[in-house]
Amino acid sequence: MKKILLLLVLGIWSLSLTHAQQTRYLVFEFIKVESNQTYDFIEFKDFMEKVYRVAINEKKIQGWDFWSLQSGADPSEFQYITIIYYKDPVSMMNGISEEEMIRYSMAAFPDLKEAQIREKIANAAQSRDLAQRAYMVEIASTKDNFQMKKGTLASFDIMKAAEGQFQAYENAEKEVFLPIHQKRIEKGLMGSWSFLRTALPLGSEAKLTHMTMNIFKDYMQFFNNQQYEDMESTAEQKAAVEKGLKARDQKNIYLSTLETALR
Structure with missing residues (x-):
């Protein structure tokens, strides 16, 4: 019994370590x-x-x-x-x-x-x-194998959670928007997506609390993504999206082209 318990604890610790490393x-x-x-x-x-x-x-x-x-x-x-x-x-x-x-x-x-x-x-x-300098931690991302290279396009969306809506906004990004982006990746409309939270405590006057990184292989994929409309989404899903949008203020969108990526 003790041996089984020890193996279980080690397994949980290993999974936690793997998550931390990722x-x-x-x-x-x-x-x-x-x-x-x-x-x-x-x-x-x-x-x-x-x-x-x-x-x-x-x-x-x-x-x-x-x-x-x-x-x-x-x-x-x-x-x-x-x-x-x-x-x-x-x-x-x-x-x-x-x-x-x-x-x-x-x-x-x-x-x-x-x-x-x-x-x-x-x-x-x-x-x-x-x-400006921003310290961020990634708290959600799509499952993909996208490899960034020169010419890759990114939309850095600067967000500020609405007052009293911090957790509600994070839940919306993870539970509502992440599946939407994952579906678009599977349709070839995006390369990758990740959701970031500021890593440092911020006051009410902070310019941002979160950021999303929307990655596209080129302008063709970017514009195809902009024009895509999911006709299969249900009324409940649309309501969840609308609620999620109200939980944050989209402060800025910075469209950028990758010149160099080292890994």
């Missing part, structure tokens, strides 16, 4: 670049791509994306979005220290001296303005 923690950075600094910033972006690849190999981070904004924000607000993927919340909050960044940079560019690396990183700070 949870993604993401840091979004919304970056503004002045027109006269674009060349310097793109040069720095190419530099950082190699540095982040080392960080992935060192298992410091799980991935890095670089997105170019297509619509949804005033160009004077920001033009680029980067995402850094972490394995757990502690790693996400610790981030990459300055000394770690120097070490990864020297590994990526062995011909450069440490002083040159430090100067390049210091100069890079002058070529961009970090308009």
Whole structure:
């Protein structure tokens, strides 16, 4: 009996560990670049791509994306979005220290001296303005095997749960909207979908509480998805959708194109 109980406990612990390992923690950075600094910033972006690849190999981070904004924000607000993927919340909050960044940079560019690396990183700070940073945790996602590559399209939908509707909104995304997106993926109308919650406590004046990532392989799939209407949904399902929509305020939709994805 004790042996069976022990095996049961180990099984539950193993499942919990697997679930924890699958949870993604993401840091979004919304970056503004002045027109006269674009060349310097793109040069720095190419530099950082190699540095982040080392960080992935060192298992410091799980991935890095670089997105170019297509619509949804005033160009004077920001033009680029980067995402850094972490394995757990502690790693996400610790981030990459300055000394770690120097070490990864020297590994990526062995011909450069440490002083040159430090100067390049210091100069890079002058070529961009970090308009906003968001720490997010993925709490729901579709089952798919979509592989992101250059040219992939994403709609980052910024949400704020209505007052007193936080849990109701999350339930709606998981129980109502997730199955809808899963069905669209199976019909070839989407590549992937995930639902994110802010990982840090926020006050009532916060700009966002949640975000959805709607991923499409190209514009053709994106527009086909926009035009699709599910004629099979029941009146009850439509009512559930309407109720879910009222539980949140869709603050912004940022349509972006993927330039680089490292995993």
